[in-house]
Each structure stands twice: as structure tokens, then as C-alpha cells.
Amino acid sequence: METHLSSKTKQIIISPDHPFVIIGERINPTRRKSLMESLAKSDFSIALEDARKQIAAGAHVLDVNAGVPGADEPKLLEGLARALAQTVDAPLCFDSANPAALTAALAAYEGKALINSTTGEEKMLNAVLPLAAKYRAAVIGVVTDDSGVPATPDARLAVARKIVQRAADHGMPREDIVIDCLALTVSADSLAGRVTLNTMRLVQQELGVNLSLGASNVSFGLPDRVAINAAYLALGIARGMCAAITDPTVPELATTIRACDLLMGRDEYAMRWIKAFRARKK
Amino acid sequence: METHLSSKTKQIIISPDHPFVIIGERINPTRRKSLMESLAKSDFSIALEDARKQIAAGAHVLDVNAGVPGADEPKLLEGLARALAQTVDAPLCFDSANPAALTAALAAYEGKALINSTTGEEKMLNAVLPLAAKYRAAVIGVVTDDSGVPATPDARLAVARKIVQRAADHGMPREDIVIDCLALTVSADSLAGRVTLNTMRLVQQELGVNLSLGASNVSFGLPDRVAINAAYLALGIARGMCAAITDPTVPELATTIRACDLLMGRDEYAMRWIKAFRARKK
Numbered sequence: 001m002e003t004h005l006s007s008k009t010k011q012i013i014i015s016p017d018h019p020f021v022i023i024g025e026r027i028n029p030t031r032r033k034s035l036m037e038s039l040a041k042s043d044f045s046i047a048l049e050d051a052r053k054q055i056a057a058g059a060h061v062l063d064v065n066a067g068v069p070g071a072d073e074p075k076l077l078e079g080l081a082r083a084l085a086q087t088v089d090a091p092l093c094f095d096s097a098n099p100a101a102l103t104a105a106l107a108a109y110e111g112k113a114l115i116n117s118t119t120g121e122e123k124m125l126n127a128v129l130p131l132a133a134k135y136r137a138a139v140i141g142v143v144t145d146d147s148g149v150p151a152t153p154d155a156r157l158a159v160a161r162k163i164v165q166r167a168a169d170h171g172m173p174r175e176d177i178v179i180d181c182l183a184l185t186v187s188a189d190s191l192a193g194r195v196t197l198n199t200m201r202l203v204q205q206e207l208g209v210n211l212s213l214g215a216s217n218v219s220f221g222l223p224d225r226v227a228i229n230a231a232y233l234a235l236g237i238a239r240g241m242c243a244a245i246t247d248p249t250v251p252e253l254a255t256t257i258r259a260c261d262l263l264m265g266r267d268e269y270a271m272r273w274i275k276a277f278r279a280r281k282k
Numbered sequence: 283m284e285t286h287l288s289s290k291t292k293q294i295i296i297s298p299d300h301p302f303v304i305i306g307e308r309i310n311p312t313r314r315k316s317l318m319e320s321l322a323k324s325d326f327s328i329a330l331e332d333a334r335k336q337i338a339a340g341a342h343v344l345d346v347n348a349g350v351p352g353a354d355e356p357k358l359l360e361g362l363a364r365a366l367a368q369t370v371d372a373p374l375c376f377d378s379a380n381p382a383a384l385t386a387a388l389a390a391y392e393g394k395a396l397i398n399s400t401t402g403e404e405k406m407l408n409a410v411l412p413l414a415a416k417y418r419a420a421v422i423g424v425v426t427d428d429s430g431v432p433a434t435p436d437a438r439l440a441v442a443r444k445i446v447q448r449a450a451d452h453g454m455p456r457e458d459i460v461i462d463c464l465a466l467t468v469s470a471d472s473l474a475g476r477v478t479l480n481t482m483r484l485v486q487q488e489l490g491v492n493l494s495l496g497a498s499n500v501s502f503g504l505p506d507r508v509a510i511n512a513a514y515l516a517l518g519i520a521r522g523m524c525a526a527i528t529d530p531t532v533p534e535l536a537t538t539i540r541a542c543d544l545l546m547g548r549d550e551y552a553m554r555w556i557k558a559f560r561a562r563k564k
Contacts, residue, residue, distance in 0.1 A: 186544055187552055193545035197520060218545065222552055223559040224537070231516050231541035238479060238520030255506070259513035262468055263475035263500065270469055270504055277505040 001175045003138050003210050005061060005091040007111040012060045012091050014178060014210050014243045019261050019272070021243035022254070023093050023114070024059030025216065026050045027080075029068050039068045039076060044083040051088045057248040058257070058276075062088065063116060064105075065095040074104035081105045093140075093245075099127040106135035113137045116245070117180065120145030120159035125166050133170040140212055141167075142180045143199065149182060153199040156181060160203045178212045178243065179203050183232065187221035193232065200239040211236075212243040230256040237264065251280070283457045285420050285492050287343060287373040289393040294342045294373050296460060296492050296525045301543050301554070303525035304536070305375050305396070306341030307498065308332045309362075311350050321350045321358060326365040333370045339530040340539070340558075344370065345398060346387075347377040356386035363387045375422075375527075381409040388417035395419045398527065399462060402427030402441035407448050415452040422494055423449075424462040425481065431464060435481040438463060442485045460494045460525065461485050465514065469503035475514065482521040493518075494525040512538040519546065533562070 003014040014021045027047050029036035038046045051062055064084060066077040073096065081092060093114040094105045106113060117140035118128035132139045141163035143149075143156040150156045160179045167177050181199040184192040196218075200211050213236055219228035230252045233244060237260040248254045255276070262273045285296035296303045309329050311318035320328045333344055346366060348359040355378065363374055375396040376387045388395060399422035400410035414421045423445035425431075425438040432438045442461045449459050463481040466474040478500075482493050495518055501510035512534045515526060519542040530536045540558050543549045 186547075190544075190550045190552070191547040194547035197546070222544075223556060227537050228541045228544065228555075231538050232545050234513050234516030234538075235520040235542060235545055238517040255509050256513050256516075259510045260517060262472075262504075262510065263514050263517055264479070265473040265476035268472045270472070273510075274505060 003175050005112050005114050007089050007091045010089040016242050019266050020257050021060045022058055022248045023061040023063050023245040024054030025063050025245045025247050028065035048087050058254045059248045061091050061093050063093045063095045073098050073101040077101040078104040078108045102131050115139045117142050120162050129170045133172050138176040140178050140180050143182050153202045156199040157202045178210045180212050183218040185220040197239050204240040211241040215244040215246045226252050234260050285457050287394050287396050289371050289373045292371040298524050301548050302539050303342045304340055304530045305343040305345050305527040306336030307345050307527045307529050310347035330369050336530055340536045341530045343373050343375050345375045345377045345527055355380050355383040359383040360386040360390045363391055384413050397421045399424050402444050411452045415454050420458040422460050422462050425464050435484045438481040439484045460492045462494050465500040467502040479521050486522040493523040497526040497528045508534050516542050
């Protein structure tokens, strides 16, 4: 199954048969004070620099979050989307829980965007899916619902199935739903990583949809987070995950993803591996 | 399924429900000139130092190879086994294709050893399995046979099945066979890693046996081998591999394995992760 995303000039395919898709997470003002302050002034310079750096480091898609407290999010997200589209050719992933902000950005965007995200909650499904259908965007579906975070892989599969079915009710093709099996932190629950990994296998087997992951929270509260996050990306890739929202400017993460592409048979003659190695040595 | 190994004083369990088992690969004179020269003089000092260092770095079992050209391998392997058993408490893995050497080492060993390895070749099965049965050792079964290396996961599964069945004919319990799905180098064949990973899933599903891997060859001929090997360990662990013959004195490999244990739910309260992190910072 192939999930197609595009900017005006570039197409990206999320699929187990294609190189892993890195969705750069850095354009997000949460916990980034300088970005927050610049966005509050409608100054996009830091965001655009983040965009360039992430693409240089290997990002294929850019997550765009304009959640600045007190700001006009629809206006800000739309402005940011326009500025990014003029600066880089990577497709965008609009990261907002605000339907008005998503509407503004999607309406302005010349391409096929990804929406981050809906859950299985009724309110979210009813807000996000009509927008995705109208603007022909793809959607990340996170496996939580009105009861919270399901504890077991089977219960998470049920939420994923609900999201896929509800999307179908809106006329969305199944390939436009990318399921996020939800990585909670292992410092709070030793089994959190395992439940997510087992959910991935189950969702891929049962629904055949593509899998993405917000992969950075799993290590929250622990030392040497980068090593944990890198290992988690590899474990997820072996379970069928073919995209992640992560930070490609952390070299260990980008290198792990490239190594996994090589080892999963998605880098013929190791050409990308060798090219990236040479670039690192410069 | 649990594969039990033991020295006189220590038991190690290979199982998906237990921490990953690192079989330290360094006591092997191939391509290590100083070790080769010392072993040729029946000087075990370098080997014993290798043993201590590997255990300090996290090895649970030690692979022992005494393949010194021109030397009396049975005498050397037995002597090395005795010296190691007096020095460290980790169970040993006897690494030889010489039945006389295996016999000498197994007869002298006070514990339950691992044999590295048999294949599906008739000559190997007939030589190794009777020894394993007689001395109640566990055996690594590598999925090649008299026709060579099977190209597909299904064909490799067939070899694994043959090894398991032939072991049963010798009265060996199934848990004493640990299958190595064979990692060939991805620089020679882009699909080599993927075939091995898909074989792992198939062998685990169909036979339920434990999986190990000689994990260092996959990166042969490529730059930044450590990053490839680390990613491959994680990919394999996600596919059910629960032991590997590798070099724990390479920090990235030991760290990746610990991160995977944490993420697979085999490190309660992240205690081993935090302990290892603190030890590294000293």
C-alpha cells in the first residue's frame, strides 16, 4: 500500500517498499522558546532555517506546528505553510488539533498534505476526517479513543479499525490513513514499548495500512535518550513502520534509519548509505 | 521456549522472555594475530583477558574458537575451555567444525555448553548432533545445507525444520536447537538483510525455536560497520532473535542491545539501562 504526499513540485511515497520517510519534527514551538517567540511575531525566519536544516539532514516531509499560546493559529499556520512552500519542496504535515487552523492551511496548500492527527475520539473523527476528505489530504490516526489509551494490542487494533472505517465512510481511500500505534514512555511502564511494537505487527497484518510513529516520547525521563530513540526506530521498522515523526538533525537517528533501509533491502548497492557516510566525513 | 546453558556455577537462559543473550565473539584467532600467536604457544593469557573484558562489557556466554593453523585443535580447545572455566563463570560456546575438538572440549566441560555450529549438511548433522546429544549440549543450527545457502525464507525454513527434526531423532529436546538464519553481507546483495529478517519471523512462527545470529558479517565491505551492525541487532530483536554472537566491547552494540531489552519490556523500571548508563559515565 502506498500513501502519496506531495508539495507543488515533489512527491513522497510512504510504503514498506520505499525508503523510510522521515517527518521532521522541529517546527514545533512547544519547548522551543526562540521558535515560539519568533512565531508569535509572525517571523518565520527560524522556522524556515529549521526546515532547511532538517531537509539537509534527510527529512522528506516537514511537520508544521503553529501552536503559539495567544496567537491566531489559523492565520499563523496558513502563513507558515505558505512561507515553507516557497522555501522548500518537501511536502508538509499540518500538526494541529484546531479544525480552523487545519482548514486554513489545507485550503492554502498546493499539494497533498498529511494531517497530524486524528484519534479514534468522536470529536476528532468528526472534525478531521471531513477536512481530509474535502482537501484530499492523508491523515495520521493515533490509536486512542474516548476511553483513553487502550492497554492491549488488540484494543489498539480496534481503534485503528474504527479510524479506517470512519475514513472510508467519508470516501477516503485506505492508503490515506497512516496509523500511529502510540509510543508511551517506558520509564512509566516497562511494557509500553512492547505493546506498541506488537500493535504495529497486528495493525499491519489485519488492516494493511501504513504505519508511522511519533517516536521521541518513548525515552522521556531516561538518560541517553538518543540511543533509546534510535533503537526504537529500528525495532519499529522491523515491525513494518515506514515513517516517523522524529528529528533528523540528530545524527544517530538519521544514521540508524539509513542503516535500516540498507538492511531492509531498500538501498540498492548501498548507494545512499555510502553517500551519507561520505557527506558525514566532510 | 527456553534454551538453558550453564557453567559449573552459572545458568543462562536464551528466550524471548529473558534479556537478550550476548555471546562474546572475540576469542577467535581468525584475523587476530596476537591471539593467534599466543594460542599457538598454548599461552591463554590474551584469551583470558578477552574473556574478562567481554564479560565486563555485558557478554553472557563466550564463544571459544581455537582454530590455529597447524595446532592440535582438540588439545587447544580443551585446554582453553579448562582455563576459561577456571577464570570466568559465563557458560561457553564451542566454536569448531572439528568433531574431535568438540568432543575433547565437551568431555572436559562441567556445564551445559552451546555448540557453534551445525548446518543442514549431512556431514555436519551426522558429526555434531550425536555429540550434542551425548554431552547434552545445545547447538546453533545455521540454515545452509548441501546445496549451499538457500535464497528464500521458505527454503531456509525447510533447512531449519530439517535440523530440528534430525536433532529430535537423536533425542535432543527442541529447546536445545537455536537457529541462526544466516546474515550474508548486504554489500554483495541488497536483499541479504531482508531475507534473513523474514526468515527469522517464519522460523519463529513455524518452529517456535529460539533464534541467534552471527551478526557481524552483514556489514562486511561497507563503511561505518558498527552503525550497520547495531541497527541489524535491533531489527533482528524485533523479529524474535534472542541471542547473537557479537562483540560487546564495542559500546554502540552493547548499548543498542540494552536499549532493545528496555523497549521490548525486558528491563523493569529501566534498572539495567540506568545502571549501564551510570557505569559508562564513570
